[in-house]
Structure formats: C-alpha cells, structure tokens
Amino acid sequence: MIEIRGLSVLYPNRSIPFPATIDIPPRGNFLISGDNGCGKSSLVRALIFLHRKFDGSVVIDGADNRSMKRIDIARKVSYLPQTGGTQVELTVRDFILQGLYALGPASDTGTRYRDISEGLGLSGFSERNFAELSGGEKQLCRIARALIAPVSYSFLDEADAFLSRKNRVRFYEYIGKISAERAVILVTHSPSDAPDGFETLLEMYD
Template identity: 35%
Template sequence: MIRLYTDDLSIGYDDRLIVKDLSIEIPDRKITTIIGSNGCGKSTLLKAMTRIIPHRSGSVILDGGNIAKENTKTLAKKIATLPQTPESSSGLTVGELVSYGRFPYQKGFGRLTKRDYEVIDWALEVTGTQDYKYRPVDALSGGQRQRVWIAMALAQETEMIFLDEPTTYLDMAHQLEVLELLQKLNSEQGRTIIMVLHDLNQAARFADYMIALKDGAIVKAGNCEEVICSDVLKEVFSIDAEIGRDPRTNKPMCITYNLVKEPQK
C-alpha cells in the first residue's frame, strides 16, 4: 500500500536545483532508508516531503492530498520529523520537550489534558526515557538525548516518522540502540519509518526498502539486495565494493571497498 509519494518533485535553493522531477513511492508500515553521497539531495528531499522547505514544482501526495495544501496541525498529526541536529531551548526538562509533541492536539490556551499526559508518559516509557522526565535535556548524553527526541516525535501519535541521520555523533552502541528502537516501533506498532543514513551496512540491516540517490535523482530503489550491490554503489559513491552477507541478519553488507580510479588520459 502506498500512502505517500512524490510526483515530478523539483527542489532547489536560490538558483541551484538540487532535486529535479523526482517521483518516488514510500511503502506503508515499512522502514525506508535513503542513501547517497554528501550533497546529493537526501536531506533536501526529506525536508520537502515534510514541508519544512517548499518545493519548486511537482507535488508530495499523502493520503490522496497534496501536503502543500494541508492544514499545518492536520499534517502534524500524520507526519513527525526529527531533523539532523535538533535543538531545544536551554533549561527544558525531558518531560517539557516531549510535551511539545502534543501541540497538534492542543486547543484554546494550549493546556495539556489528561490524555496528553498519558501519551507523554507512554512515549517516555516506550523509548526508555521515563527516568529522565525531570532532568534537563542539556544534561543528557547524546544517545539519551536522541531517544528523548524520538519520544517527542512519538508523542505526536503519527503513523509516519521521518529522521535525518538519527545516528549522527553517536557511538556504535548508541547508534544500535536508536536503530533497534525504530525497528521495534515499526514491527510492534506499524509505524512507517523514513530515514537518511550514512552507514551502508546499518541502512541495509534495518531497511525493508532502500532508495539510492545521486545528484538529486534515483539510481536504484528496491529491497536491500537490489540496492546494496557493487554496480549501484559504484555509480552512487564511486567505489568498487565487495559485497557479502551479514552472518546475523543475512542482509547484504559492504565488506570492503576501494575508490574507483579514473582512467589515465
């Protein structure tokens, strides 16, 4: 089932066109990872699909409607976004930050209801951050802070969560902790997860569907076996990759690689 897709989407900044006439489909209730080299348009695409930035032409369609015409609060009940480097106001406690996820449901003076508090506590529990509820966000480690931001996204009660490089700046253990949490949200709650990842092996390990971008265009989209292969990685990253199998997941993985050398002239 496809609830979210783009149709001939073009995105740019000033005079520079980053993405041109891009049409993609995001599988519902699956984990989709987007890979590509720096500057290829991954983050730009995510921002346009969540209406953080406007697009120049084409459309982003969600549940049959163009998101450009959707009411902001209505859209926020369908899509939650975790940017690459989220920032919060200094001095906020974890509970206060997570409560911001309830904004789409607030009316009048914006007071939290009993239902809001129940959802906030649930989001903290699911992400394992309930013990931090009254602690300042600034006092947390990188991995703890990232889980709190995911809790805020969960508090929106959306069926789709977009994440731009959610493992950036985290050590290996915290990277795995965050990705396993997202996988759990997908498998147990049916959340559709769309995320940009730099690590190819992590992208393959946790994805049901992958999109490889180069210069704002799709090189390959499909399952992990179709995308994590030497031909695709050579075109996307200019590397000569040796592909094997992850012994624990049986997913394809990049074992080693060399740069593709340009022929001598």
C-alpha cells in the same frame, strides 16, 4: 501513502531532481540514503512543506501538501531534523511532550510518554534539565519527541548520530516495534549501519 511525482526541489542557483515516482507506504521501515550534501534533507523538507519551492507534486494520504495546513501535516508526519543544536531550559518530560502539540489535549498523554521513555531508556530522566544532558542523551530525547505522536510517517534525519552502541541498539529495536503502526523513514549517509529489515526507498548520489 505518500505519493511523490516528478519532484524537483528548487534553490536560487540550482535544482535537485528526484526519480519520477516515489511511493511511501504508511507502515514499515525504510531508508533514504546518499552522500553528504546530495539533497536527502531537501527532499524531506519539501515533503513536509518546510521548503516550499519545488516542481512536481507530493500527496499525503490523498491530499496535496501545498493545500494542507501546517497543523494537518504535523498530524500526519513527524520529523527529526539533522541539526542538533537545541538548547532549552525544559525538563525532559516537557521537551518530549512538545511532540504532541499538533494533537492538542489528549487523555493518553501520560501513557504515550511512559511508552516512549521506557522504549528509549529515558524513564529516569523525566525531571532532569534537557540543557544539562550529554549529546547522546539529548539525541534520544529529540528522537522521543519526534516519535511520541501517533502519526503515519516519521522521517528521522541521521537519527543515530551521537548515540552510543547500547542506545543505538535500543533505538533500532524500538523503531522495529512501532513500524507495524507507522512508516519510519531513516535518512542516512551510512545505510550499512541500519539492521536488516529496512527497505531502501531511494539512493542518492551527488
């Protein structure tokens, strides 16, 4: 469970307050929705301690996130940021496997890669150069990198941006399957795009 109490994200010229209590269970499909610029991404960055200036508390499976090492948070929570300007000269396989760095060497790396690449339609991409892919193909790889690790919580910020209709359907089918094992939290300004079965955790208005 992620327990958020009295959170207010602080910036030099303003603060962004959130509801007094937000609880995120470790399994299921959830939405955080709201207009552009209302603070959705700021909330997620505070939860995983990428943004460190905030009042209130965030407790991840019993541990205050301020007391957790970055590597320990990464073993609990994965994050797909909204910005998609990644340009790296890596094969698709090596790019996606970056998502397992927090776990260290693991015997099931090959199985995890195969499952995620098949689930998201990337099976034939392993040796392709990530930098040469289309925008939608890169987004699928970024999603795969965020979901490959067996974490308890995955925050995906505007994950379906750039995806074709076919790949959007495939994406939602895949996260529907893995929600029995983890919480998948979509951060979006278009909640109506998500299929049935997503529970709204928070609606934000600017």
